[in-house]
Amino acid sequence: MSAAAEQSQALIRLRGISKAYGSGDALTYALHGVDLDIAKGDFVSIMGPSGSGKSTCMNILGCLDTPTSGQYVFGNVEVSRMSRQELAKLRRYYLGFVFQGFNLLNRTSALENVELPLMYRGTPARKRRQLARHALKIVGLEGRESHTPGELSGGQQQRVAIARAIVTSPAVLFADEPTGNLDTARSHEIMELLSGLNQEKGITIVMVTHEPDMAAYTKRIIRFVDGKVAEEQHS
């Protein structure tokens, strides 16, 4: 395949992405010229030492943060030129995000937590409920709809967070250390779930992990060092 054809197939394309913090003597680069292509249907893990820029890169990919310079293309759209409003829209309609700390609303039921992104979209109540129930079923939490996060285990809370991320049928799911707060058995269960979503639902998944055993579930392992992509491994 020609380089041009290969490029046009990428769902996500980062070119020369840099992120600087501070100024003058305090100027530091969290990212320093990151080039990265992610294809539709990909399952990618990002690894690397603490402080190497993994979360910074994920936040830029997930449109939660903007780069200082460089180009980010999603599909055919240049994200690096979008306004805040356009970014919010891209996030709402095409992206899902899962965090290490679950980030659920505490006094709110699992069902309502999962409904939240649909509320931002203006989905009618009945449809919301139906989609949220279905998403909870996919992550194996049928029957736990009315439980609040405090009434669920860590693994179950992360399942709720994953249901919340997939309830909108996103094109891409970003997960920053999704198993970072879980024990080994629960971590493997979450990775099985993510693998299934990738294989059966075709959701493109990009995740950060420090654990080689979890990265082993993914198709590509990208290693960050000092704000750059240092190497890539295919499994």
Ligand SMILES: Nc1ncnc2c1ncn2[C@@H]1O[C@H](COP(=O)(O)OP(=O)(O)OP(=O)(O)O)[C@@H](O)[C@H]1O
């Ligand atoms: N808001 C900020 N202000 C200043 N520096 C920041 C900010 N956010 C991140 N950094 C710096 O950018 C670098 C990369 O941080 P990042 O959080 O992306 O690392 P990471 O690879 O995710 O690390 P970890 O594995 O510990 O989560 C670090 O040196 C960090 O101190």
Ligand SMILES: [Mg+2]
């Ligand atoms: Mg991080």
